[in-house]
Amino acid sequence: MGFFIAMFLCNLLMPLIMLIGGYCMYKNPPKEINGLVGYRTTMSKKNKDTWTFAHDYCGRLWIKLGLIILIPTILVQIPFVHSGDDAIGIVTLIVEAVQLAILLGSIVPVEKALKRTFDENGVRR
Structure with missing residues (x-):
């Protein structure tokens, strides 16, 4: 049971990091580039306007994604409460891989939003 609890808590880290990090980026972004x-991407570091826009957009996106993946993360773990350590470990790896893919995949919509809003020099369209 101790291994299950440890892996359950590990699986909750990514959604919680996305929620807390998203809130911090949205409400209190870094002041300076x-x-x-x-x-930190090439487009977000063009100027202060792109920097602020990227943090606002990414912060709100991470809050939404963190909430969205929190519930399935909890629900996927529940059936494995009394499973063996191997099964729990495999489920943990799968859950964390999916969470990581979602986290890294969040770069795509932020960069698309930046390109829709700014030209290649960082000037608003």
Whole structure:
């Protein structure tokens, strides 16, 4: 049971990180463009306007995605409460791989929104 609880908590990390990180990006984005903290892509670092837009958009998206993946993450784990460690480990790997794909996939809509809103020089259309 201890292994199940540990893996259950590990599976909750990604949705919680997305919720907390999304809230921080949306409400309190990094003030200055930098290479260490924040949503850092070539397009988002063009100027202050693209930087702010990217953090606002990505923050709201991460909050939505974090809430969306939180419930299925919990529901997928429940049937495996009394399973063996191998089954729990495999389910954990699958759940975390899907969560990671969703997290990395969130880059695509943010970059599309940036390209719709700004030209290649970072000037609003």
